[in-house]
Amino acid sequence: MSVIVVEVMPKAELLDPQGKAVARALGRLGQTQFSAVRVGKRFEITVDGPADAAALAAVAELADSVLSNSVIEDVVGIHVVETAAAVN
Template identity: 70%
Template sequence: MSTIVVEVMPKAELLDPAGKAVAGALARLGKSEFTAVRIGKRFELTVDGEVTDAVLAEAQKLADDMLSNSVIEDVVRVYVAETTAAGSAS
């Protein structure tokens, strides 16, 4: 069993209010070393068996079409990971 990870972040030119709120909270707590925070998504797609090039291409297509909203989000990366937090979700 393999896992494909898809990373999606809000576009750089977008405001991301949730990230701004976290950054504001950090500033109030005196953590001034962190100047900005942005919050995106991380999908784990579980694949039974091997991840072939075709499956990875399919995952890339899904990432662009379904898992991200291309108006406001960018797909940062699609890659094959070791099995992590996925698994018991069948």
């Protein structure tokens, strides 16, 4: 088994109210050196068998069509995590 990771972020030009709320909370903790936070999503998709080109292509397709909405989000990364470490 392999795990393919997909990372999705809100579009840079759109407001991220969730990230803003987190950034304000950091400020209240005295962490004033951090000026901004943006919050995104990480999907871990387990594949039966190897994370080969076909599996990666299928995930890339799903990342665009289901896991993200291109109107408001960008897929910022797709990569394979090696199995023994990734699977509990």
